[in-house]
Amino acid sequence: MAWLAHPVPRLDVPATVDVRSPNALEFVSGMHAVGDTGRRFGFRSIDLDEGSFTAFGPLRRYVVDLPAIGRRPARIDLALVGSDPFAMSDEGVRAWVEEAGGVVAQLFGRFPVDRSTLFVLPAKGREGVVFGKVLALAGASAVIVLGDRTPSAARHDDWVLVHELFHLGFPTFRGEGRWLGEGLATYYEPVLRSRARWTAELDVFTEFARNMPRGLPPRGSAAGLAYRADSGAIYWGGALFALAADVKIRERTGGKRSLDDVMRAVLDRGGDATRVWTVAQVMKLGDEVTGTDVLTELYDRHAARGEAIDLDGLLGALGVEVRPPLPGGTEPEVELLDDRPLSAMRRAIALGAP
Ligand SMILES: [Zn+2]
Known part of the structure; x- marks a missing residue:
């Protein structure tokens, strides 16, 4: 969340970030991508106050397609962080995200953002979702900390994922609201x-x-x-x-x-x-x-x-x-x-x- 230093003074200027890393170092970011290399990102410097989640290291990546009326599907890039398994399996996590995205899409008539990145981190030995947060100003992203012992059958008991995905469909306020x-x-x-x-x-x-x-x-x-x-x-x-x-x-x-x-x-x-x-x-x-x-x-x-x-x-x-x-x-x-x-x-x- 805080890997990019914020320039001082806090001017509002366009910023471009190029990421270079050894191939072995996996990288995924919710920042707004420029071009299709997946390594160049653009946003306003003032938006770094909120930014976007980014992860480095071992990751399993999946894509979730959701309804977007009259256009190409809305896409969630799903990154399961680390290499430890979830009791509900990677496919179980993916299906749960797809279902929760559909729940939010019912309200808006479509999934609220065309592109977003969802990071799921394991909470060792825990059951249920223990944390969730959206960061969106440099690009729509959310993080969910999921107990690695959560069974797939418990997914409808969780409220956090629907809460966070809902946030993607409503504006951000500065200093109010x-x-x-x-x-x-x-x-x-x-x-x-x-x-x-x-x-x-x-x-x-x-x-x-x-x-x-x-x-x-x-x-x-x-x-x-x-x-x-x-x-x-x-x-x-x-x-x-x-x-x-x-x-x-x-x-x-x-x-x-x-x-x-x-x-x-x-x-x-x-x-x-x-x-x-x-x-x-x-x-x-x-x-x-x-x-x-x-x-x-x-x-x-x-x-x-x-x-x-x-x-x-x-x-x-x-x-x-x-x-x-x-x-x-x-x-x-x-x-x-x-x-x-x-x-x-x-x-x-x-x-x-x-
Ligand atoms: Zn909230």
């Missing part, structure tokens, strides 16, 4: 896995009911989401903002528009993870495409001014009944009711269009 990028990923990851039938509708809303309270402003605090730096606000405050926005857009448009349309519109205007946008641009385009002022209004009230979103009211209307933990348990129990004003909307969110 982490709550929006992480909030949307935290909202859409369970929703998309449920739409793909990896999980059930009840799983989605159980997770929301148990975790979204962490996103509410602390009692007595007047700080809006845009000014809070705690992870509760960034992940779950952002996710609650996304749920409130989705519900309001669906309500105001009689179900004709949803937050999905906002996500597609942003990507259609070039807003993938390799681009820097402002939060204001997203809000403005979102309102334009839904023909409402939902996003601007929610932003002013909850992100700028710090008014709390009525989470209990929202869940109640959606028919998400939250009950105290069972004896011996610590987490609230959740039941879905189908006779509430927005029960049908809840199903549409979690299961996708019929």
Whole structure:
């Protein structure tokens, strides 16, 4: 992640990197390739603040082709780092990435970036995914640290890969908006896995009911989401903002528009993870495409001014009944009711269009 020194002063100039290494030293980078040698890369020098993942040394390389409507397939270059095997086998990892890419493609209508590089590193003796991160400004890339003991059958239990691949379909912000990028990923990851039938509708809303309270402003605090730096606000405050926005857009448009349309519109205007946008641009385009002022209004009230979103009211209307933990348990129990004003909307969110 930090193998290229950043020039000082931090000018914004075009930069080209040529890589020369002995043949024995394997090399793969997510940096934006120039030409077809795989050894020349180009980007803006300022984007080295974020850059792109790069790996040197023993690697197994695979290609994953994903749907890209009306053009050549979107391609993920998959690099399994090191020479130790995964319990799910290389083919199992490849198939899992293809499946997760398909889950994300359902939302956007295609996989969000034409070219990207995914590095999978083994975590010795572990099960499940233990870490994930996207770096995209010098070229779309992501890293996943996968327990080498994870069986193929456990792939639908993982949330990290879908979360990271989702990030590729939304712009990067500089010095703002982490709550929006992480909030949307935290909202859409369970929703998309449920739409793909990896999980059930009840799983989605159980997770929301148990975790979204962490996103509410602390009692007595007047700080809006845009000014809070705690992870509760960034992940779950952002996710609650996304749920409130989705519900309001669906309500105001009689179900004709949803937050999905906002996500597609942003990507259609070039807003993938390799681009820097402002939060204001997203809000403005979102309102334009839904023909409402939902996003601007929610932003002013909850992100700028710090008014709390009525989470209990929202869940109640959606028919998400939250009950105290069972004896011996610590987490609230959740039941879905189908006779509430927005029960049908809840199903549409979690299961996708019929
Ligand atoms: Zn994230």
